[in-house]
Amino acid sequence: MSISTLLGRPRDASRDVVIEKAAIELLREVGYERLSIEAVALRAQVSKSTIYRRWKNKAELIADAVHHYAFCKMPSIDSGTLRGDLIEIITEKVKTMKSADGQLFAGLMAASRTDNDLSDLLTKSMADGAGSVHSAVFERAIERGEISANASLETVLEIAPAVITYRLFMSHQNVNRKFIEHLVDDVLLPVLSHSTTSPLIQSK
Amino acid sequence: MSISTLLGRPRDASRDVVIEKAAIELLREVGYERLSIEAVALRAQVSKSTIYRRWKNKAELIADAVHHYAFCKMPSIDSGTLRGDLIEIITEKVKTMKSADGQLFAGLMAASRTDNDLSDLLTKSMADGAGSVHSAVFERAIERGEISANASLETVLEIAPAVITYRLFMSHQNVNRKFIEHLVDDVLLPVLSHSTTSPLIQSK
Amino acid sequence: MSISTLLGRPRDASRDVVIEKAAIELLREVGYERLSIEAVALRAQVSKSTIYRRWKNKAELIADAVHHYAFCKMPSIDSGTLRGDLIEIITEKVKTMKSADGQLFAGLMAASRTDNDLSDLLTKSMADGAGSVHSAVFERAIERGEISANASLETVLEIAPAVITYRLFMSHQNVNRKFIEHLVDDVLLPVLSHSTTSPLIQSK
Amino acid sequence: MSISTLLGRPRDASRDVVIEKAAIELLREVGYERLSIEAVALRAQVSKSTIYRRWKNKAELIADAVHHYAFCKMPSIDSGTLRGDLIEIITEKVKTMKSADGQLFAGLMAASRTDNDLSDLLTKSMADGAGSVHSAVFERAIERGEISANASLETVLEIAPAVITYRLFMSHQNVNRKFIEHLVDDVLLPVLSHSTTSPLIQSK
DNA sequence: TTTTAACCGAGACGGTACGTCACGTCTTGTG
DNA sequence: CACAAGACGTGACGTACCGTCTCGGTTAAAA
Numbered sequence: 001m002s003i004s005t006l007l008g009r010p011r012d013a014s015r016d017v018v019i020e021k022a023a024i025e026l027l028r029e030v031g032y033e034r035l036s037i038e039a040v041a042l043r044a045q046v047s048k049s050t051i052y053r054r055w056k057n058k059a060e061l062i063a064d065a066v067h068h069y070a071f072c073k074m075p076s077i078d079s080g081t082l083r084g085d086l087i088e089i090i091t092e093k094v095k096t097m098k099s100a101d102g103q104l105f106a107g108l109m110a111a112s113r114t115d116n117d118l119s120d121l122l123t124k125s126m127a128d129g130a131g132s133v134h135s136a137v138f139e140r141a142i143e144r145g146e147i148s149a150n151a152s153l154e155t156v157l158e159i160a161p162a163v164i165t166y167r168l169f170m171s172h173q174n175v176n177r178k179f180i181e182h183l184v185d186d187v188l189l190p191v192l193s194h195s196t197t198s199p200l201i202q203s204k
Numbered sequence: 205m206s207i208s209t210l211l212g213r214p215r216d217a218s219r220d221v222v223i224e225k226a227a228i229e230l231l232r233e234v235g236y237e238r239l240s241i242e243a244v245a246l247r248a249q250v251s252k253s254t255i256y257r258r259w260k261n262k263a264e265l266i267a268d269a270v271h272h273y274a275f276c277k278m279p280s281i282d283s284g285t286l287r288g289d290l291i292e293i294i295t296e297k298v299k300t301m302k303s304a305d306g307q308l309f310a311g312l313m314a315a316s317r318t319d320n321d322l323s324d325l326l327t328k329s330m331a332d333g334a335g336s337v338h339s340a341v342f343e344r345a346i347e348r349g350e351i352s353a354n355a356s357l358e359t360v361l362e363i364a365p366a367v368i369t370y371r372l373f374m375s376h377q378n379v380n381r382k383f384i385e386h387l388v389d390d391v392l393l394p395v396l397s398h399s400t401t402s403p404l405i406q407s408k
Numbered sequence: 409m410s411i412s413t414l415l416g417r418p419r420d421a422s423r424d425v426v427i428e429k430a431a432i433e434l435l436r437e438v439g440y441e442r443l444s445i446e447a448v449a450l451r452a453q454v455s456k457s458t459i460y461r462r463w464k465n466k467a468e469l470i471a472d473a474v475h476h477y478a479f480c481k482m483p484s485i486d487s488g489t490l491r492g493d494l495i496e497i498i499t500e501k502v503k504t505m506k507s508a509d510g511q512l513f514a515g516l517m518a519a520s521r522t523d524n525d526l527s528d529l530l531t532k533s534m535a536d537g538a539g540s541v542h543s544a545v546f547e548r549a550i551e552r553g554e555i556s557a558n559a560s561l562e563t564v565l566e567i568a569p570a571v572i573t574y575r576l577f578m579s580h581q582n583v584n585r586k587f588i589e590h591l592v593d594d595v596l597l598p599v600l601s602h603s604t605t606s607p608l609i610q611s612k
Numbered sequence: 613m614s615i616s617t618l619l620g621r622p623r624d625a626s627r628d629v630v631i632e633k634a635a636i637e638l639l640r641e642v643g644y645e646r647l648s649i650e651a652v653a654l655r656a657q658v659s660k661s662t663i664y665r666r667w668k669n670k671a672e673l674i675a676d677a678v679h680h681y682a683f684c685k686m687p688s689i690d691s692g693t694l695r696g697d698l699i700e701i702i703t704e705k706v707k708t709m710k711s712a713d714g715q716l717f718a719g720l721m722a723a724s725r726t727d728n729d730l731s732d733l734l735t736k737s738m739a740d741g742a743g744s745v746h747s748a749v750f751e752r753a754i755e756r757g758e759i760s761a762n763a764s765l766e767t768v769l770e771i772a773p774a775v776i777t778y779r780l781f782m783s784h785q786n787v788n789r790k791f792i793e794h795l796v797d798d799v800l801l802p803v804l805s806h807s808t809t810s811p812l813i814q815s816k
Numbered sequence: 817t818t819t820t821a822a823c824c825g826a827g828a829c830g831g832t833a834c835g836t837c838a839c840g841t842c843t844t845g846t847g
Numbered sequence: 848c849a850c851a852a853g854a855c856g857t858g859a860c861g862t863a864c865c866g867t868c869t870c871g872g873t874t875a876a877a878a
Contacts, residue, residue: 007826007870008825008871009828011827011829015828046829047830048831048861050830052862053827056861057860159367161370162367162370163362166365186356186395187359187395190398191394194390212849214849219850240837241838245851251850253850254850256841262839414844414846415844415853417843417854417855418845446832446833454855455855455858456856456857458856560798570778570779570782571770573774574778575770594767598802599799599803602798602802621823621824622876648865649865658825659824659825659826659827660825661826662824662825
């Protein structure tokens, strides 16, 4: 590092932003498959060559665009019970996925195929984005004595996003209030209380 | 209905098979995006028009091809315990997904974006394919008294495929023996035993 | 020949004409270098792929276009003297080259570099197109006794086009009435009269 | 005029040479159309801006390059007769055009279309380069009494290059010993002797 | 000696056209 | 009719150069 080849006209970094922004917008509007580099260039007021100078192809552009696009600002949540908090979190998440960002999400999934790093990133960002909120929720639940301190929180984070994503984007079943309650009551809470008490009842 | 214009040369039904077979092969080899109808036609020794006469477009062809392609010939399973059976089933499923059919699976998922019907089909075929096997497994578990007759079997079928697919194709985390045991012990079995006893302990 | 693969939709031959016509027009308007296939396609109301299906590239298209384009319909000439006829013929030719067809001619020359066959063709067409007219002119001159029957007519056809083309397109000197007379009086006629009398005076 | 801002670092004149040399080489190798400024810069170990600082565009660069490229180092010639000298001169010229410089020449001609200045330059350089040699040849011929002092030497210089260039690069007919003799005997010498005696015999 | 302005390299930039590819539709002749 | 073959309009792909521009850094004459 650090001699940092300072040769030639430097790339205008602001263009990255404009381009990726345009890409994200189009992703939302027409989806990944029908998004064309030419359209991105047009919208970003940038020449096609500038795009191809920076990214090898469409997939890589979308990958970076999605990567840099922070798409979840979870509001702080505190309903008083773990059950209420979980339902609220999931509801919020689902709303995001289903609305404006749905197309984007689908595009993202497409990009994921090409770029595994992206999909890891995505997964992580889902967890992370939610991470801090979740931590707070779980901490309060422990304080209230709803779950034990050694409850398997990671397991919840393994299951919930998977089930929701799968339903929304693969099996195309709806995710409504009723299902969310079912998920929380019949899956997440049992899993948490199981891990809480597992040393006692469970015998394996 | 159904006088069904019996005029002119009848469609050669055998061609459907050949075409779909070619499509599946190519799906495995190059993935959905780089699969071209022209290539399918070439490999199937069939003209492009024959394909377009039968399917509206690429997505529909792939949908049908995948639908008719039985990709889970689950062997009969009986390890003596529900836990053993579940682990065996999941292990088998994962093995399929990870091996030869990996590309195909990824292709399918891609197609799912575009074609919701396909993804429904896909989801259904996964459930169906497994359905009969699962039924037997659960029946024996009930007979053995491991779970109650009103245990929430559907919930298990909602969770397991979702978690596995998500890990393999989205978060790209590995699914090994350890994780499968974790899934069965810390998620599936607790969920089943919860629903069994829920009327009694649970109060909400 | 002649089994003549009669498979598939036949090429619409009329399109060749339309395309080549458009090419010729554009050649005249903007010249070879600034003529783009895209513009040809647009003007011919034809898709780019149709052009590329028929010709390998721009040069080959222009080659064929020029080839099929008959560009000299010399009017019949009879001024009463060989000198007058020659001047008239050359004047006419020069006028064509300088006016509308000038650009075309230049384009043609460009194409010639790539395609030698074309340039041969061009040369021949110049000679041929003029051929019949010239024949008549020379025959009358012989009848009138202005030149002998064994005058070297070919030599004239070797010199005149060369000198004119060279001046117009290479040295870019003007070719006006005065120069044409100079060419006829000081070059062509002497050459013709030389060959007429060559057996007598010349000693080599 | 001509205080001529003498400020700042002066241009490195030696670079002109290197660049033009590279241009000439590439012209020979790939022809005018496929010659790119980028390639010239690369070969000359020079940056693109250095080229564009000195020449407005490709055509002008090639024009200068050709102009400064002395491609006719005609050896001194003295065969004893005008006929012999002419044949030798033309033979030499043709040899040059046909050999290594063929591509270059063709490139030049192409460039001439676009850039009239270039073609003038080219024409002039051909005449000039040959000029001195020709002068000597003609002077000796006059001294020997082969032609008169008022013989139309210019006319010869108008005809010979035109005919040769045309045959080589347009009609693609070969220029061999036989044709050269034909040109000298049946065209050039008659033209010269015509102008010599024209005031006497000719009456028009 | 310092300033100053042009030079030089590298390479980004907006363009324009290239030639290719696959789409899904259409138009033939043959079975 | 089905079918094979392949032409067709469409639209995007990724590449190659064009000629311009913007940097950091250099170089020699003018101040």
